[in-house]
Amino acid sequence: xxxxxxxxxxxxxxxxxxxxxxxxxxxxxxxxxxxxxxxxxxxxxxxxxxxxxxxxxxxxxxxxxxxxxxxxxxxxxxxxxxxxxxxxxxxxxxxxxxxxxxxxxxxxxxxxxxxxxxxxxxxxxxxxxxxxxxxxxxxxxxxxxxxxxxxxxxxxxxxxxxxxxxxxxxxxxxxxxxxxxxxxxxxxxxxxxxxxxxxxxxxxxxxxxxxxxxxxxxxxxxxxxxxxxxxxxxxxxxxxx
Amino acid sequence: xxxxxxxxxxxxxxxxxxxxxxxxxxxxxxxxxxxxxxxxxxxxxxxxxxxxxxxxxxxxxxxxxxxxxxxxxxxxxxxxxxxxxxxxxxxxxxxxxxxxxxxxxxxxxxxxxxxxxxxxxxxxxxxxxxxxxxxxxxxxxxxxxxxxxxxxxxxxxxxxxxxxxxxxxxxxxxxxxxxxxxxxxxxxxxxxxxxxxxxxxxxxxxxxxxxxxxxxxxxxxxxxxxxxxxxxxxxxxxxxx
Numbered sequence: 001x002x003x004x005x006x007x008x009x010x011x012x013x014x015x016x017x018x019x020x021x022x023x024x025x026x027x028x029x030x031x032x033x034x035x036x037x038x039x040x041x042x043x044x045x046x047x048x049x050x051x052x053x054x055x056x057x058x059x060x061x062x063x064x065x066x067x068x069x070x071x072x073x074x075x076x077x078x079x080x081x082x083x084x085x086x087x088x089x090x091x092x093x094x095x096x097x098x099x100x101x102x103x104x105x106x107x108x109x110x111x112x113x114x115x116x117x118x119x120x121x122x123x124x125x126x127x128x129x130x131x132x133x134x135x136x137x138x139x140x141x142x143x144x145x146x147x148x149x150x151x152x153x154x155x156x157x158x159x160x161x162x163x164x165x166x167x168x169x170x171x172x173x174x175x176x177x178x179x180x181x182x183x184x185x186x187x188x189x190x191x192x193x194x195x196x197x198x199x200x201x202x203x204x205x206x207x208x209x210x211x212x213x214x215x216x217x218x219x220x221x222x223x224x225x226x227x228x229x230x231x232x233x234x235x236x237x238x239x240x241x
Numbered sequence: 242x243x244x245x246x247x248x249x250x251x252x253x254x255x256x257x258x259x260x261x262x263x264x265x266x267x268x269x270x271x272x273x274x275x276x277x278x279x280x281x282x283x284x285x286x287x288x289x290x291x292x293x294x295x296x297x298x299x300x301x302x303x304x305x306x307x308x309x310x311x312x313x314x315x316x317x318x319x320x321x322x323x324x325x326x327x328x329x330x331x332x333x334x335x336x337x338x339x340x341x342x343x344x345x346x347x348x349x350x351x352x353x354x355x356x357x358x359x360x361x362x363x364x365x366x367x368x369x370x371x372x373x374x375x376x377x378x379x380x381x382x383x384x385x386x387x388x389x390x391x392x393x394x395x396x397x398x399x400x401x402x403x404x405x406x407x408x409x410x411x412x413x414x415x416x417x418x419x420x421x422x423x424x425x426x427x428x429x430x431x432x433x434x435x436x437x438x439x440x441x442x443x444x445x446x447x448x449x450x451x452x453x454x455x456x457x458x459x460x461x462x463x464x465x466x467x468x469x470x471x472x473x474x475x476x477x478x479x480x481x482x
Contacts, residue, residue: 190446190455201442204457205431213466214431214457216445225454227479231472238468 001127013061015054020124024077025070026053027128030061034135036240037066037128039121039151039158041142043167044075056141056229063233065240066134070124072144073116084112091168095194106168110146114173118150125157137240141232145203146173152180160184160239162232165200166192166221177206184212185235187228192221242368254302256295261365265318266311267294268369271302275376277481278307278369280362280392280399282383284408285316297382297470304474306481307375311365313385314357325353332409336435347409351387355414359391366398378481382473386444387414393421401425401480403473406441407433407462418447425453426476428469433462 004024005017012031017024024046029035038060042049046069057067074081087109094101128134137159140148148163153176161180165188169177184207188200204214213235217225245265246258253272258265265287270276279301283290287310298308315322328350335342369375378400381389389404394417402421406429410418425448429441445455454476458466 190453210459211466212431212459214455216455216457218451218453225452227475230475234468234471 001124001131009054009058011058011062013058015057020070020120020127023070023120023124025068025124026050026057027066027068027131028054028057028061029066029133030064032064033133035061035064035066035133036137036139036236037068037125037134038139038141038236038240039125040067040069041140041144041148041164042069042072043143044072046071046076048076059229059233060141060236063237065139065233065236066128068124068128070120072147073113073120081112084109101168103171107170107172110144110168110170111172113144114146114150117144117147118154121147121151122155125155129157139236139240141236143167145169149173149177149180152182152184158182160236162187162235164224165203166195168196169199169203174203174206177203178208180207181209183235183239184209185232186212186214187224188214188216189219189221189223190216191218194221242365242372250295250299252299252303254299256298261311261361261368264311264361264365266309266365267291267298268307268309268372269295269298269302270307270374271305273305274374276302276305276307276374277378277380277477278309278366278375279380279382279477279481280366281308281310282381282385282389282405283310283313284384285313287312287317289317300470300474301382301477304478306380306474306477307369309365309369311361313388314354314361322353325350342409344412348411348413351385351409351411352413354385355387355391358385358388359395362388362392363396366396370398380477380481382477384408386410390414390418390421393423393425399423401477403428403476405465406444407436409437410440410444415444415447418444419449421448422450424476424480425450426473427453427455428465429455429457430460430462430464431457432459435462 001020003016003018014029016027060067074084090105138157139160141162143164145163152161160183162185242261244257244259255270257268301308315325331346379398380401382403384405386404393402401424403426
């Protein structure tokens with residue numbers, strides 16, 4: 001891991017850019033140390049997602065958490081994959097035609113992303129936990145929900161996950177969801193026009209965790225209410241502190 | 242309204258029993274005054290429900306709210322209705338037979354209860370708001386959800402409602418739910434064996450409120466997690482304070 005930039009935000013949070021094996025990432029640490037870590041998932045494109053990521057990181061820091069994120073394969077500055085680009089285009093075409101979306105397109109779009117991204121998040125976790133000031137327990141928060149599902153199953157250092165049900169989930173990941181046992185908070189935007197709500201509710205049902213909570217709100221895909229951020233912090237305080 | 246008993250609880254909350262036109266009720270007031278009021282709904286039987294009601298009332302009082310409840314028609318010490326008893330027996334028989342439950346049974350059980358109970362809650366509100374130390378805004382929290390739906394539609398002094406989706410709802414109340422516009426927090430016990438989950442989710446969808454949130458948890462019908470109580474308080478602090 002190599003730090004590439006550093007700035008102190010006005011609430012005392014230290015923001016550092018880094019690269020890990022060529023993958024760009026961001027790390028936010030509060031003044032209080034050591035701080036448990038929350039990995040912030042996102043749909044790809046750190047520049048585009050930065051305003052939302054830094055807001056979530058600062059909100060987590062206010063509750064005493066460090067937060068970190070890495071770029072997704074094929075997103076932002078990272079090289080594109082022709083197969084992934086094709087799958088994305090096919091998904092958009094299916095949605096514009098009014099759907100439904102073939103399982104085959106979802107598999108082509110999401111399965112390779114999960115297979116490539118999850119080992120990268122785990123390697124980032126190795127490097128981050130080696131830093132002074134960063135400790136476990138570790139939480140995961142955000143989309144792409146399929147990455148979160150796979151991480152929750154394979155990464156034992158993740159103790160709790162806050163998942164955003166806003167993207168298509170391959171059938172195989174549905175089955176993996178049954179193996180998830182850590183405490184979960186699942187967010188669903190009830191009136192998200194681009195989402196399959198029935199599928200999101202079925203996915204919540206499939207999770208194997210004894211403690212799982214679904215929070216459904218109105219507001220469209222990006223309109224998660226501000227009070228949900230407080231609920232998320234309280235979820236992580238319950239499980240990571 | 243006539244007060245019939247009084248005791249000071251160990252956290253400083255004053256608990257008073259009262260009767261209003263022969264209907265028994267309970268009122269809890271915190272030391273801080275004036276306090277906004279939360280009406281606590283319940284499925285009937287104040288003696289049986291007392292431990293849960295006093296726990297909710299004390300939790301609300303810790304956040305600065307007064308809380309009050311009245312007995313439901315045909316429950317506790319109140320005279321039974323032969324028609325209601327018959328409908329309850331028919332519902333139990335249908336459930337024991339493995340369901341499904343005819344709309345007709347649900348209508349016979351719930352519609353008269355709502356028609357009788359809602360004016361009683363409104364009369365209680367008249368009397369309670371006349372007391373020194375009790376103020377608006379007013380919230381409603383708890384079951385029976387059909388009573389909450391009707392109250393939310395007809396009682397303008399109720400500003401926010403926390404509804405527990407754990408009972409059968411007549412089709413007519415579904416339609417009334419579309420007229421609800423106040424902020425809502427709906428609780429659903431996902432693994433409640435005695436509940437129709439699909440119906441509860443459809444009901445959430447039917448509510449007309451622009452701001453509505455669903456919290457689904459595991460734990461069976463009575464196993465609402467403790468942290469949900471905090472979420473409920475935060476919901477009422479947002480809307481009543």
